[in-house]
Amino acid sequence: MFSGDVGFNPFGKTNDGYEQLTQGLGKKFLDSFGHKHHTFCYNGNPRKKISSMNHTNSLNQSYSANRDNGADAYFYVNGARKVYLIEEFGCCFCDMDAGRDENGSYFKPSVVMEKKKEFLKKINEFPIAPSWVVDTRNGYQCYWLLDDMSKKMVGKNKTFWNGLQKKLVNYFGGDPRAIRANQIYRVPYTWWRKGWENKASYMTSILPGSTGNKVSVLDLKSALTGQPATLNIIPEHCSDEWYKGYAKAYKAADENGVPVSANVAQEILKDMKADARNVQTVMMESIPVMNTNVSSGSVPTKCCNTNVPSNTDELDETETDGVAGVLSEMDALDDTDLNPDTQQTFLLKKVVEFLNQASTPLYFSKNQFLSRCAKELANEISDKFCIG
Numbered sequence: 001m002f003s004g005d006v007g008f009n010p011f012g013k014t015n016d017g018y019e020q021l022t023q024g025l026g027k028k029f030l031d032s033f034g035h036k037h038h039t040f041c042y043n044g045n046p047r048k049k050i051s052s053m054n055h056t057n058s059l060n061q062s063y064s065a066n067r068d069n070g071a072d073a074y075f076y077v078n079g080a081r082k083v084y085l086i087e088e089f090g091c092c093f094c095d096m097d098a099g100r101d102e103n104g105s106y107f108k109p110s111v112v113m114e115k116k117k118e119f120l121k122k123i124n125e126f127p128i129a130p131s132w133v134v135d136t137r138n139g140y141q142c143y144w145l146l147d148d149m150s151k152k153m154v155g156k157n158k159t160f161w162n163g164l165q166k167k168l169v170n171y172f173g174g175d176p177r178a179i180r181a182n183q184i185y186r187v188p189y190t191w192w193r194k195g196w197e198n199k200a201s202y203m204t205s206i207l208p209g210s211t212g213n214k215v216s217v218l219d220l221k222s223a224l225t226g227q228p229a230t231l232n233i234i235p236e237h238c239s240d241e242w243y244k245g246y247a248k249a250y251k252a253a254d255e256n257g258v259p260v261s262a263n264v265a266q267e268i269l270k271d272m273k274a275d276a277r278n279v280q281t282v283m284m285e286s287i288p289v290m291n292t293n294v295s296s297g298s299v300p301t302k303c304c305n306t307n308v309p310s311n312t313d314e315l316d317e318t319e320t321d322g323v324a325g326v327l328s329e330m331d332a333l334d335d336t337d338l339n340p341d342t343q344q345t346f347l348l349k350k351v352v353e354f355l356n357q358a359s360t361p362l363y364f365s366k367n368q369f370l371s372r373c374a375k376e377l378a379n380e381i382s383d384k385f386c387i388g
Helices: 018-022 025-031 059-069 109-125 148-154 158-172 217-223 239-256 264-285 317-332 342-364 368-385
Strands: 040-043 053-056 073-076 091-097 132-136 139-145 184-186 191-194 199-203
Touching (some): 018 025, 059 073, 059 191, 091 158, 109 139, 158 368
Antiparallel strands (some): 073 184, 091 139, 132 139, 191 199
């Protein structure tokens, strides 16, 4: 069980995590990823998290920038800046962030603490305990280190690994923009810095209960059964998109000499929500109509409830049995059939894409039953084989 009590005041100005990083739990954390060397980064301009990164293999250099120059310190979870340089996917991770209020500001610590209690409850109830949970000012960052057999299975299969990442985000309500293959996360026992937003610094640390134990990818996948491998974008939780908005606002201010407006945070949040609505609209337009109780001449309504009864009068027994047989075969598969081979998952991804695309014309050609089955089969394959 993980405890939210880190054992010290993380807002204390005299905190120093150097000993933990070089000799203690922080060192054990970094070593547990098994990379030949870590790639660290820190922002040269603290208000621009994304666009001003300095990269180094030196922990001391990034730590000094964090301690002495007000920078945030990060590391590449999969060990490399570029996806093609990643040797293997040996870890899954999820960032649970309390987000921001309706004005685009960080919540007060008292509000964040309540949200952290909710996160911690989900973490402790999850069947597969994370190897590590890192406490940050605004939430938790969880890591599931894969055992040796799992690393051999997953290898460099980005499609399968992405499916697991998306399922974790959906289960925990995490940041959907913080699960990339070349994702950076905070180095524990460094300061969370947001002085440019007038926020007090916060010493990050590893939660009590973290063991560094490795997990089986089959167990992790089984625990996530039923979770969609597609993302629901929650703007308030998208930290990287947020910082891109800030970088854009400050770049414009630097170029035209006009100070950044006081309500820039609110405007960024507004733009992010608009973008999310556009994404959801596109997704909804690709979902087939399942309401078959439509009178002649009326406009069908889109619905994602696949349990609505369909008119199957136009289907003969052969067609019905064929679809039912495919679904039955899917149900019969167990986890021992999992073989996340790159070619296999690539083909399965193409099948999922085809089924999703075919479901809409099937509906409008009055094959509502086949349309629904195509969608259900796509969802089952996506869930079974972590195809996002």
